[in-house]
Amino acid sequence: MIFSIALKEFHNNLLTARFTIGFVLCLFLIPFSLVVNLKDYREQLKAYEIERVNVEKSYQVRVYSALRPEIVRPPEPLSVFSKGISDNMGNKFKILLGRQVVGASGLQTARENLLLNSFFSMDFCTILVVILSLLAMLFTYDACSGERESGTLRLMLANPVHRWKVLIGKLIGVCLTLLPVILFCFALSALIVLLAPQVSFSAGEWLRVGMLIPVSMVFFGLFMLIGLFFSCCLRSSSASIVLCLLVWVLSIFIIPNLANSLAASLVAPPSHGDMRVANEQVIAEFRKKMWAKLRSGFNQVGPEAFVWSMEQEEFMYIDMYMELAGGTRSTMDVYRQFFEFVEPLRIECADKKWVFQKEYIDKYVVQMRLAKRLALLSPTDVFRQVASALCRTDADTRSLRFLESLRRYRDDFIDYLEDKNLFSSYEYFTRQPPETFMDVDEIVRVRSGGQFNSIAEYRQWRKEGGDGSPLEKVPIPGTEITDYPPLELTDMPVFEWKSPSMLGGLRQSMGKIAGIIIVGVVLFFLTFVYFVRYDVR
């Protein structure tokens, strides 16, 4: 009996205009959203490939002060299905001594025209939830009240059939109608992804997409029950449709936007300017110490200070690359002591700044968590949260945990430098073996082919208007920085990012799914109670 009721509902629904329109909307919207997202993904992939080659070149360094690992993150293929926050962060992360990993540089969005970001676009999961939740309610809102109005409910219940069987039959009927639509949406999207050039999903990723199917069914089940509930509480179908539609508008358009604005007003945004000022103070302190050390070192060396070949880059006191060759022993010692003193200080400075930065970031994290919690009131937003967690594009996976693991990696990297005592070694800034360091008069004598016997003579020559060319007469081997091969970095720690496993991600969302199921069961129970007491006349 249940089966024949279900079949009847199914046939009824299939022939209606709402079914056709819902179907057409899916058919129309899904390709659009996927094409936009696939294009974004491909652009990001292209940028990633280019960056990756550059980054590999950046490991070709000759001294350790130049060694600052750079990590480029591949774009998330599943962002095609659920965009989440995957566009909100750049793709390049540099590990520096003087700064914790707080954000990214490099390509952020795939779109050339920044203005376009003010057009919103819905991803696959949003479209699914917008249209199918509407369909689910449109199929159920008149299940009882509509049949009562047309008088068929009375006829049906005149048969020897339990009311709960009728209810279950109707539910199954609607499920039967929705199921093909859901499967069709997924099949269509899978087809578009399969046909798209340059995009390939791994088996694990397909599995995640597959997991979206049962999850989405749980949600559409809930919307069906909401429709059925209203249909059984109210006697007129126009009242139940109004209620259903208001619930729908609330949960899709109002609650998510309201939750985000409310969270922003309940947790005040942190001040970027104040954080910057605090950081600048830390840097200023560091800068003073750094210059004092360098100056006192060179004051000791005096006229002995001489370096033949040198390259350096200073990055706003956050980090410093320096490479020397052909310097005097005393100069090299000044630099060795300088780095020995300054690099631990730099790391300490990063830790001090991190206190302010963490405070700043934490406020945003609190805001985000509150917004998500408030948005749980809307079943569609719950679905979107679960979907983005499954697609690895939620804030936790895409941003917070990733940055966390980068910070751990930075610690490992610093440990590696410290374990090898690199800050106090010559290798940190020169590859020239210490035993080949010469004193300054000797360098001038050899280089000039005997023209000058001491640095004083050379300086005198310069003062009288001579140029530097005599020093280029006789090159000394091993005193150009380019004379040395790149470092062999076999024992350096390598960054590995393991995104949380699918089961881990699901376990995280279990609470939300369970919540939805519980609400569904309660709703079903209430619907049942109302239906048993329903006056069919």
Next chain:
Amino acid sequence: MLFHIILRETRSNILSLRMFLTLILTLTVFGLGTFTFVVNYQAERQLFERSQQLKIERVKNIAEERGLVHLARRIFNQDFGPRSNSFISNSREKYLPQRFQYDSYHVLSFHPLAMSRNALIESFQQLSWMFIISIIISFTVLLLAYDTVSGEKEARTLALSLSNSVSRGLVLFGKYLSVILSTILVLVPGIALSLVIIQSSGKISITRGTLVEIGLFLAVAILFVACITAFGILASVLTHRANVSLVAALSFWLLFVVVVPNTAIYWAQSLFPIEKMENVMRRIDMEREDVEKQMPEGWSENRSSYVENRAKLENDLLAAEMKVRRDWYNQMFNQYERTRLITSLSPVALFEYLCEAVVGGGYLRFRKNWRDMKSFQLEYLQFVKETDANDPESPHQLNPGIEFGSRKPVAIADVPFFNEKAPSLPERFSHAGIYLLLMVIYTAGAFALSFVLFLRYDVR
């Protein structure tokens, strides 16, 4: 007679469940939305003022400690803060560029202001009046309008109405006006509540200018409601059954709210593609090389004219780069504006653009500031040149590359700063023109079509 019809229809609307529910919903959302606006605006204002203060300090440090020539070529950020009238419409300003980079020689680029939004949260819309009306009120309108004709036919009262000596056009027009009237009855308490909250917060003053904006907004909102109502009535006369008209009305709504706005990026990328960034950078490099080639042979060896030549080269290099950049920016503006025209298929998008014009925000504000910034930069350059001319020690060869100019400190009070000017009323009207025209055409078109269909409507 018309009055009679309107009265009857409005009375039945007011007593209906949907009216009651939407009234409650609208009041709640207006209340909560305004509350979040007041709190967020204050916090954002504070942050913005703090960052402005820090910027002035930075400018001061450079001007007073490092001198004019450093000040002239230091790139500063010009940020645009929150608007006090954004409770009417926020115009997605957080997702539009709000930061320009400039020095005295050029306005380099525009960027979104990263710190104005939480990067851990997906894009969302503020609950401004515009948003509430374009989503909730438009939905309400359709709920009120979808069964005005088909519902009455089903209830068999339509035939009775028409058996009176009244023209069909009048009946339809009466129904049309009554839906608009009922919607205004929902709208006005919401707006009033919102204004009360803003007034009582005491932090945001409502000036005469704001009142004019509110008035214009109400006019635009009523036009929008009229437009959506016309589509609702159209859905109603399209079919003979109320639940089919409901589906038709919902399809209109989905088309306007979901389909058209959300496919914009697809249209932008496929119909109006713009040049790739790499390509632009390559063009800039080529232009710069050309400029370098045009310099006289061996100019850098010639000590006597080196400073002059170098300054000329630097100025020409920048001019060449900016020519390419401006061209590229214009491509972006064109792409954006054309895409907007495509999204103008949807009255909801039109309404958003009209509101943007009313409050002088969003893209209108951005374009105006971008233009004004250019003239400000010329003024700034003029200031730099004049100050430089007053310094006898300066080589007077100002250029964006190397410091060949006065190194004297400049008093911070003399340094010009950019002052944002809100778009004037004529500017707002000219921005709104095409959108207003389209909205009127849609309204008239939808109503005319429903009129024709209603004349042929079988009431039995």
